[in-house]
Amino acid sequence: MTSVTDPPQGSFRLSMLINDTRYRSYTFQFIALAAVIAFMAYLGINLVRNLAAQGLNISFGFLGDPAGYDINQRPIEYDSQSPHLRAAMVGVLNTLIVAFLACLTATIFGVIAGVLRLSSNWVVRKLMAAYVEIFRNIPVLIWIIIIFSIMTVSMPAPRAFRGDAATSSMLFESFAFTNRGVYSPAPVIDGLSGWIVVAVFIASIIGIFAYRRFATKKLYDTGQLLPTFWPSVGMFFVPVVLVYFILGRPISLDYPSLQGFNFQGGLHLRGSLIALWLALAIYTGAFIAENVRAGIQAISKGQTEAAASLGLRPGRIMNLVILPQALRVIIPPLISQYLNITKNSSLAIAVGYMDVTSTLGGITLNQTGRAIEAILLLMLFYLTISLLISAVMNVYNNSVKLKER
Amino acid sequence: MSDNNSVAFVRTETLPELPPPASQAGAIKWARENLFSSIPSGILTLVSIYVIYMLVTFVAPWIANGIWNTNSLAECREILDGATGACFSVISERWNQLLFGFSYPSELYWRPGLAFLLLFVAAAPVMFFDLPRKLLIFTGLYPFIAFWLIWGGTIYTPVFALLGLAAGYVVYARFVKDSFAMGFFGGVIAAFIAWYIGGYIVGAIAPAEPMLEAVQSRNMGGFMLNMILGVVCVSLSLPLGIVLALGRQSDLPIIKWICVIFIEFIRGVPLITLLFVANVVLAFFLPPGTNFDLILRVIIMITMFSAAYIAEVIRGGLAALPKGQYEAGDSLGLDYAQAMRLIILPQALKISIPGIVNVAVGLFKDTTLVSVISMFDLVGMIRGPILSSTDWNGVYWELFMAASVLFFVVCYGISQYSQWLERRLATDHR
Numbered sequence A: 001m002t003s004v005t006d007p008p009q010g011s012f013r014l015s016m017l018i019n020d021t022r023y024r025s026y027t028f029q030f031i032a033l034a035a036v037i038a039f040m041a042y043l044g045i046n047l048v049r050n051l052a053a054q055g056l057n058i059s060f061g062f063l064g065d066p067a068g069y070d071i072n073q074r075p076i077e078y079d080s081q082s083p084h085l086r087a088a089m090v091g092v093l094n095t096l097i098v099a100f101l102a103c104l105t106a107t108i109f110g111v112i113a114g115v116l117r118l119s120s121n122w123v124v125r126k127l128m129a130a131y132v133e134i135f136r137n138i139p140v141l142i143w144i145i146i147i148f149s150i151m152t153v154s155m156p157a158p159r160a161f162r163g164d165a166a167t168s169s170m171l172f173e174s175f176a177f178t179n180r181g182v183y184s185p186a187p188v189i190d191g192l193s194g195w196i197v198v199a200v201f202i203a204s205i206i207g208i209f210a211y212r213r214f215a216t217k218k219l220y221d222t223g224q225l226l227p228t229f230w231p232s233v234g235m236f237f238v239p240v241v242l243v244y245f246i247l248g249r250p251i252s253l254d255y256p257s258l259q260g261f262n263f264q265g266g267l268h269l270r271g272s273l274i275a276l277w278l279a280l281a282i283y284t285g286a287f288i289a290e291n292v293r294a295g296i297q298a299i300s301k302g303q304t305e306a307a308a309s310l311g312l313r314p315g316r317i318m319n320l321v322i323l324p325q326a327l328r329v330i331i332p333p334l335i336s337q338y339l340n341i342t343k344n345s346s347l348a349i350a351v352g353y354m355d356v357t358s359t360l361g362g363i364t365l366n367q368t369g370r371a372i373e374a375i376l377l378l379m380l381f382y383l384t385i386s387l388l389i390s391a392v393m394n395v396y397n398n399s400v401k402l403k404e405r
Numbered sequence B: 001m002s003d004n005n006s007v008a009f010v011r012t013e014t015l016p017e018l019p020p021p022a023s024q025a026g027a028i029k030w031a032r033e034n035l036f037s038s039i040p041s042g043i044l045t046l047v048s049i050y051v052i053y054m055l056v057t058f059v060a061p062w063i064a065n066g067i068w069n070t071n072s073l074a075e076c077r078e079i080l081d082g083a084t085g086a087c088f089s090v091i092s093e094r095w096n097q098l099l100f101g102f103s104y105p106s107e108l109y110w111r112p113g114l115a116f117l118l119l120f121v122a123a124a125p126v127m128f129f130d131l132p133r134k135l136l137i138f139t140g141l142y143p144f145i146a147f148w149l150i151w152g153g154t155i156y157t158p159v160f161a162l163l164g165l166a167a168g169y170v171v172y173a174r175f176v177k178d179s180f181a182m183g184f185f186g187g188v189i190a191a192f193i194a195w196y197i198g199g200y201i202v203g204a205i206a207p208a209e210p211m212l213e214a215v216q217s218r219n220m221g222g223f224m225l226n227m228i229l230g231v232v233c234v235s236l237s238l239p240l241g242i243v244l245a246l247g248r249q250s251d252l253p254i255i256k257w258i259c260v261i262f263i264e265f266i267r268g269v270p271l272i273t274l275l276f277v278a279n280v281v282l283a284f285f286l287p288p289g290t291n292f293d294l295i296l297r298v299i300i301m302i303t304m305f306s307a308a309y310i311a312e313v314i315r316g317g318l319a320a321l322p323k324g325q326y327e328a329g330d331s332l333g334l335d336y337a338q339a340m341r342l343i344i345l346p347q348a349l350k351i352s353i354p355g356i357v358n359v360a361v362g363l364f365k366d367t368t369l370v371s372v373i374s375m376f377d378l379v380g381m382i383r384g385p386i387l388s389s390t391d392w393n394g395v396y397w398e399l400f401m402a403a404s405v406l407f408f409v410v411c412y413g414i415s416q417y418s419q420w421l422e423r424r425l426a427t428d429h430r
Helices: A021-054 A084-117 A122-136 A140-154 A191-222 A229-246 A271-298 A301-309 A314-350 A356-368 A371-400 B026-034 B039-064 B073-080 B089-100 B110-127 B133-151 B156-175 B180-205 B222-248 B253-268 B271-285 B294-320 B323-331 B336-373 B378-386 B396-425
Strands: A176-178 A181-184 A186-189 A251-254 A257-259 A262-264 A267-269
Touching: A021 B253, A021 B271, A084 A122, A084 A271, A084 A314, A084 A356, A122 A271, A122 B039, A122 B396, A140 A271, A140 A314, A140 B336, A140 B378, A140 B396, A181 A271, A186 A191, A191 A229, A191 A251, A271 A314, A301 A314, A314 A356, A314 A371, A314 B271, A314 B336, A356 A371, A356 B271, A371 B253, A371 B271, B073 B089, B089 B222, B089 B378, B089 B396, B110 B133, B110 B222, B133 B156, B133 B222, B156 B180, B180 B336, B222 B253, B222 B294, B222 B336, B222 B378, B253 B294, B271 B294, B271 B336, B294 B336, B323 B336, B336 B378, B336 B396, B378 B396
Parallel strands: none
Antiparallel strands: A176 A181, A181 A267, A186 A251, A257 A262
């Protein structure tokens, strides 16, 4: 039944390059490639001529020169004599810190708001709708600046905490909200025994997951239902508390205290960090809330009813039937929201938080005048993060893809 | 059936219906179902009401005591005398700077204002399909009218820009019957030639005293700048996004990879880095001596940015169409351009409308980022000239509230429109 549709044989004519479908695609691709190459070459020639005219060159040597500026939030050792590369590294770490904190908090806000938007309670429903609409429709830059202004303008100065007639006091004697940032107690891990406690804590969390997995497997294999809630609580607290007291309380809290004009000790969260963190979290939380709502609504009511007719209890319906299906819808947009948080954290430059945009793309760029190199590195950094997160997302999508037939 | 054998009492008519019990009707029933259906729900209700009460008692007196007619913060604080109250007078005194920036000539405010009003006329036929199609002619002319109104200068500039487009269209219409590619590229080349020649003619015949006084690009600012960037970049990025999406779905590997690399690169970097490029790097890649407006450079970068996102949205729409639609086009003997224009794109774009509107709203919000590269848009005006002026140093909340309200009204309006459109276009063939 196949019919042979051999094209008429004939000698090759030049017009076939445009009119013959066999060759036309090659012609178009060749033209497109030539156009792109020509455009790139044009930009490149301009670049070379401009650089020559200004006596500049492209070189990454400036990364080794002393940076000569201070960074107030230093996750790794850094001083003004450190090279620009190290300043950029500090910026990268600060970006990752604020992005991580904001992702975590935004997820919490988003899940709570998304679930409550579907609540049967009218007031709560409307309140959450107002939250989502207000925060989604106002630019994140404005939110960052508003929260930064609250942190720096509305908070009391440290001296308000001093003396008998202090106008401000610390929350629980341990948290101080000042216009220079928030001071909170910091855990001090004392030597090896302290780290052992930390290790035990992490091990017990892994243990909880392992136990839950074991319980599920046992349920599926033998039908025997093991209790999970109380054993989990027990595993969470008992080993850590035991080790903590056996090793002689090796972890203590360092409380901030007012000394001179400022608070000393404890953990100092600067206003810029808090502004960026909270603004990104609340803003993105509103978007995540919509994703969560859409994900839950995407699961048809028949699923709930089917599960109920099998005799499952409401908690198990949620855990075993609704959530696994809803997560498949929720997680991909959730991950792209994480990506958005990471990219939006570059707005740090608006409030002076020293992330990689402020160090490498801000002060380093202005001091060295190496605009092309600095922005190239900056873009490469963000591109790497995006591609990494996209790769994670693809792996996840493949793992939860509906396996049909 | 005798009279003395009668039943004591027989009701002959039905009783009137009693109202339902108080707990099952009206507000009480509603409250029981919607506010206090269970104990946790009741607690949530009370907590929410408390939160709302706190917010209202905190904000209401501040707004109600607002002062609208002073000339500086100090004066306003004097009148308030320690009481809670807002100094909205910063808005009534500086509204022009918030809307138009601080160096747009104040006697010319009617021009951007008129352009803004005409924007609704131009957008109406695109947004509402019931309006007469002839209005689209005005939509087509609007960019030139708006440019002339806002920037002023000689009217020959927009007229010749329009003539260039017309020349391109004439060439396109002449050659498109032979081949779409010939018509398209011929049209583009014709338009560029016409613009090139037009540039000389405009330079030669432009009057020294144009009808509308010219305003420099660097004098644009305030919310007007956000609107300009938002409207221009969204409209420019739509066609570019469609082209990129088609390129990414194409069978031709080189074209596909060019589009993939462009889209993924743009989507992988924050807008701020692209704005940095516009601000400091772009000049290196242009011929020595060229120096064009920062606003134009920013428009180029933001357009590329939003085109990449719109391309992804449209790609989703293209991918969602059943393969049968593509095959139907082929079986009718349509070539690629015809199949796309007549069959694929109308359906794909319809599916993508909500996504495109989302991108547009996001882009409009992102136009505030230009304040970081020291352009004085709404946020830039607030943080720069207004907050640092001696009169209004320290009046944060009123200004931020004004900016938030402006953005909220626009963005919420657009998203409500998009939901209406989605319902309107829903055909429910899935």
